[in-house]
Amino acid sequence: xxxxxxxxxxxxxxxxxxxxxxxxxxxxxxxxxxxxxxxxxxxxxxxxxxxxxxxxxxxxxxxxxxxxxxxxxxxxxxxxxxxxxxxxxxxxxxxxxxxxxxxxxxxxxx
Amino acid sequence: xxxxxxxxxxxxxxxxxxxxxxxxxxxxxxxxxxxxxxxxxxxxxxxxxxxxxxxxxxxxxxxxxxxxxxxxxxxxxxxxxxxxxxxxxxxxxxxxxxxxxxxxxxxxxxxxxxxxxxxxxxxxxxxxxxxxxxxxxxxxxxxxxxxxxxxxxxxxxxxxxxxxxxxxxxxxxxxxxxxxxxxxxxxxxxxxxxxxxxxxxxxxxxxxxxxxxxxxxxxxxxxxxxxxxxxxxxxxxxxxxxxxxxxxxxxxxxxxxxxxxxxxxxxxxxxxxxxxxxxxxxxxxxxxxxxxxxxxxxxxxxxxxxxxxxxxxxxxxxxxxxxxxxxxxxxxxxxxxxxxxxxxxxxxxxxxxxxxxxxxxxxxxxxxxxxxxxxxxxxxxxxxxxxxxxxxxxxxxxxxxxxxxxxxxxxxxxxxxxxxxxxxxxxxxxxxxxxxxxxxxxxxxxxxxxxxxxxxxxxxxxxxxxxxxxxxxxxxxxxxxxxxxxxxxxxxxxx
Numbered sequence: 143x144x145x146x147x148x149x150x151x152x153x154x155x156x157x158x159x160x161x162x163x164x165x166x167x168x169x170x171x172x173x174x175x176x177x178x179x180x181x182x183x184x185x186x187x188x189x190x191x192x193x194x195x196x197x198x199x200x201x202x203x204x205x206x207x208x209x210x211x212x213x214x215x216x217x218x219x220x221x222x223x224x225x226x227x228x229x230x231x232x233x234x235x236x237x238x239x240x241x242x243x244x245x246x247x248x249x250x251x252x
Numbered sequence: 253x254x255x256x257x258x259x260x261x262x263x264x265x266x267x268x269x270x271x272x273x274x275x276x277x278x279x280x281x282x283x284x285x286x287x288x289x290x291x292x293x294x295x296x297x298x299x300x301x302x303x304x305x306x307x308x309x310x311x312x313x314x315x316x317x318x319x320x321x322x323x324x325x326x327x328x329x330x331x332x333x334x335x336x337x338x339x340x341x342x343x344x345x346x347x348x349x350x351x352x353x354x355x356x357x358x359x360x361x362x363x364x365x366x367x368x369x370x371x372x373x374x375x376x377x378x379x380x381x382x383x384x385x386x387x388x389x390x391x392x393x394x395x396x397x398x399x400x401x402x403x404x405x406x407x408x409x410x411x412x413x414x415x416x417x418x419x420x421x422x423x424x425x426x427x428x429x430x431x432x433x434x435x436x437x438x439x440x441x442x443x444x445x446x447x448x449x450x451x452x453x454x455x456x457x458x459x460x461x462x463x464x465x466x467x468x469x470x471x472x473x474x475x476x477x478x479x480x481x482x483x484x485x486x487x488x489x490x491x492x493x494x495x496x497x498x499x500x501x502x503x504x505x506x507x508x509x510x511x512x513x514x515x516x517x518x519x520x521x522x523x524x525x526x527x528x529x530x531x532x533x534x535x536x537x538x539x540x541x542x543x544x545x546x547x548x549x550x551x552x553x554x555x556x557x558x559x560x561x562x563x564x565x566x567x568x569x570x571x572x573x574x575x576x577x578x579x580x581x582x583x584x585x586x587x588x589x590x591x592x593x594x595x596x597x598x599x600x601x602x603x604x605x606x607x608x609x610x611x612x613x614x615x616x617x618x619x620x621x622x623x624x625x626x627x628x629x630x631x632x633x634x635x636x637x638x639x640x641x642x643x644x645x646x647x648x649x650x651x652x653x654x655x656x657x658x659x660x661x662x663x664x665x666x667x668x669x670x671x672x673x674x675x676x677x678x679x680x681x682x683x684x685x686x687x688x689x690x691x692x693x694x695x696x697x698x699x700x701x702x703x704x705x706x707x708x709x710x711x712x713x714x715x716x717x718x719x720x721x722x723x724x725x726x727x728x729x730x731x732x733x734x735x736x737x738x739x740x741x742x743x744x745x746x747x
Contacts, residue, residue: 193529194529194531198531199531201600202531202599202600202603203531205600205601206605206633207494207499208498209715209716210715211715211716220393220395222393222426223393223394223424223425223426224395224397226470226472227397227424227432227434227470229472229478230470230472230478230480231493231494233522233524233533233535233536233537233593234524234533235475235524235526235533236472236474236475236476236524237526238526238533
């Protein structure tokens with residue numbers, strides 16, 4: 143049986159949280175090089191209206207839970223199936239799901 | 253023309269003879285000569301008459317020929333006219349035949365439709381049901397998603413080992429634009445357990461277990477409501493719905509998730525309402541499910557198994573029917589629950605999500621005791637590199653022998669991608685590394701409390717192939733204490 147508040151684990155966990163605190167600070171610095179894994183999909187073209195583009199909606203909704211999945215990874219038909227799955231699982235608004243689907247299908251694989 | 257030439261030739265010969273004979277000679281012509289001449293003239297006259305007669309006959313024949321020619325020409329013209337008319341008639345007949353065929357087809361189709369209508373009317377009279385519109389055709393699609401993991405770990409006081417080989421496919425079948433069937437499985441390889449004579453448990457051989465993680469029919473009723481039915485992942489917090497192996501940054505689940513059911517069989521309505529044009533949204537879920545059950549049917553907090561172990565009497569795996577066909581956990585009513593969430597994105601990778609969820613319902617067979625839960629969840633993203641998320645979970649478990657127990661807990665997890673530092677640290681491969689740390693705590697409601705600190709990393713070999721590693725410090729006290737420190741490595745692949 144261990145004590146609930148040992149010193150060493152608390153110290154190590156504190157170090158971990160310190161790293162995260164540093165991350166918060168770093169996150170406030172303007173991004174110079176996001177790297178291939180970190181950068182979510184950027185909008186390819188500006189939206190014509192106030193509505194967000196499919197690329198922007200993809201970056202907002204999808205990247206908060208998982209790494210970017212590239213459009214070429216699935217066919218247009220598979221993307222349609224996956225978007226219904228994700229619309230239900232992540233509770234995405236229907237209109238946003240349609241815009242994201244359109245964005246992914248534009249460069250979908252064969 | 254020849255006859256005319258002959259006549260003119262004879263006349264010309266006579267005229268020449270008249271001129272050629274000298275006048276003085278006339279005076280000297282004898283009767284004999286005169287008679288001879290007369291005879292010659294007479295013969296010439298006869299010849300002329302014959303020639304004229306012949307000419308008239310020829311003329312007559314010519315007229316007859318002309319008449320015949322005209323008649324023949326007229327006949328040819330009439331024949332040509334008849335042939336043209338015949339061709340036109342043939343074309344007309346062909347067109348008429350085609351039209352007739354079309355008319356016959358229309359008549360046949362009309363006849364068939366009339367018969368079908370008649371049958372439908374007759375069927376409706378027999379069984380008065382509303383006609384069901386058929387769905388869109390040729391829009392089906394089958395897609396395989398999911399993940400696979402393999403773990404290698406070491407627990408304090410034990411040998412290191414490969415501890416998990418898990419294949420978790422998700423079968424997605426889209427039947428049209430609005431219907432999706434989805435089923436997730438966990439296929440795992442484990443050692444076979446053998447109970448020794450001493451009462452201890454040993455290993456023998458391997459067994460493959462296949463668990464149905466979830467299986468639902470999703471129907472997109474409209475833009476704001478989706479109907480989900482089947483074995484559902486319950487929206488108590490967000491972890492259960494977003495915890496696939498390649499999504500979870502730490503291999504082990506947060507400890508307090510053990511006081512909640514992960515899935516439930518029932519029906520759910522869920523959807524999302526966008527707010528404004530910035531991506532902001534309000535999300536909701538409302539469901540009815542079997543809810544937890546009682547292992548022995550009573551409302552007591554614990555039960556004793558055949559080996560004498562005292563175990564919690566609460567069973568989260570209540571699917572409503574037992575393998576022997578009996579209805580299991582016959583409590584009086586199903587449980588109800590739901591979640592209300594608010595997602596506020598400032599811009600991509602800068603967002604906040606808050607949610608509150610809960611469930612309540614009877615859990616013992618008599619239905620006199622309730623099990624209820626309340627979960628508060630939050631997630632924060634600041635930049636593409638930093639994420640902070642966590643949940644607070646409280647449950648109320650009414651028992652007949654121990655009053656109302658309160659299994660509860662919380663967890664908070666932070667993660668940072670070192671790519672955010674690459675502007676200052678030019679270290680190879682650093683872009684693909686993410687540091688993770690988690691604090692979690694749980695009280696099982698029966699007197700055992702566990703606290704854990706975890707630090708680890710995620711290395712992204714690709715966007716879906718992850719190498720994770722962490723070390724966990726566990727501290728427990730109470731009757732069920734037994735956890736130890738351990739470190740775990742996991743290779744995860746999402747597909």
